[in-house]
Amino acid sequence: MIEIGVLGAGTMGSGIAQVAAQAGHVVHLVDVNESAVQNAKRNLEAVLSKLVEKGKISADEHTAIIGRINYSSDILSFQNCGLIIEAIIEKIEVKHKVFEQLEGVVSEECILASNTSSLSIASIGSVLEKSDRIIGIHFFNPAPLMPLVEIIPSVQTSNQTLETAKSLIASWKKTVCICKDTPGFIVNRVARPFYGEALRIYEEGIADFATIDWAMTSIGGFKMGPFTLMDYIGNDVNYAVTESVFSAFYYDPRFKPSFTQKRHSEAGFYGRKSGRGYYNYAEGVELPKATEDNVIGQEIFERIIVMLINEAFDALFLNVASREDIDLAMMKGVNYPKGLLQWADELGLDWVLSKLENLFEEYGEDRYRPNPLLKRKVKALKHA
Ligand code: NAI
Secondary structure, three states: OOEEEEEOOOHHHHHHHHHHHHOOOOEEEEOOOHHHHHHHHHHHHHHHHHHHHOOOOOHHHHHHHHHHEEEEOOHHHHOOEEEEEEOOOOOHHHHHHHHHHHHHHOOOOOEEEEOOOOOOHHHHHOOOOOHHHEEEEEEOOOOOOOOEEEEEOOOOOOHHHHHHHHHHHHHOOOEEEEOOOOOOOOHHHHOHHHHHHHHHHHHOOOOOHHHHHHHHHHHOOOOOOHHHHHHHHOHHHHHHHHHHHHHHOOOOHHHOOOHHHHHHHHOOOOEHHHOEOOOEOOOOOOOOOOOOOHHHHHHHHHHHHHHHHHHHHHHHHOOOOOHHHHHHHHHHHOOOOOOHHHHHHHHOHHHHHHHHHHHHHHHOOHHHOOOHHHHHHHHHHHHO
């Protein structure tokens, strides 16, 4: 079994190290910051002890897993690794410097992967001499619990790098989806309207946060409404992803960020982590009640779901991923109750299209333009 290197011992790096060690690999977890290394060690040991208490792993397994994780602040520990996953700060200049250094330490065969959410894999790989070893391996937070991993080959990636990464991550009992090196990959691209359209509906005064959340959970069957979810993710984090996807798509109005979210973020209303977001989580404060009006609820759900479906069609149209992977990614990465393309079939493609056409006509905004592939499919069905 190859040894795995994980660079960056923060939220994601520690989680990835846990997954790899539980899968039986010797793992080297490295961070420039000595206290981050110590924190990661403490947290991982606590998490693994909890797993013993819950009966998920035995005491022997616990000892073995802990024994397989080495902690260090020196990348020389990566010398014998077959794969390194970088999970450091999301800044391209820093990643460039680090990947150059990594290549100086590892063997010719070692795969160099990034867990980046928003940077281009091609750009990260551009600093490598042997750039066909670069690949994106994108876990979801928390890495040990979320089943999805998006694997992103860039224009430089060799087939061998892709195949090795794919089978390795699948052997860690993760659901692997292959995705083009495009902004937001699958999940962070296709999911944008879940937040963006909900915020827009709120801004238009159609409903308040609680009612929109109620519509999406009770009528749509989503596990969490958009505002509850944004409060979990953190408005600062979610806003930053939206802005980065928006600019990476050359300011396509489909991805336009929302002032409501910007102001909440600027005010420090990040969500659960700051005690207040769209909702107030202070002790003793009751959460607002939804106005459970089925007509409005249905309208909210329909508007958000057709926008999500349109985005899933766009990803398929531009070959970002296969139909199966687009559906699987949304179910395994963000817990959607159904894949969006399957959902579209169930709702009826012509119904989805006419809903989008109505929105496009009413608003005259490019954000509502129906995807050409959806239009073609509806046309084909009519002529079948
Ligand atoms: P974090 O802030 O929790 O951890 C980053 C760690 O990297 C810190 O411990 C820091 O000391 C270390 N670091 C910074 N520069 C370094 C360097 N030059 N060498 C070694 N270590 C260095 O960040 P988080 O949230 O774990 O994110 C890491 C990466 O994972 C980012 O690229 C992010 O986009 C991506 N990601 C984050 C997700 C999330 O939900 N937090 C989800 C999926 C991907």
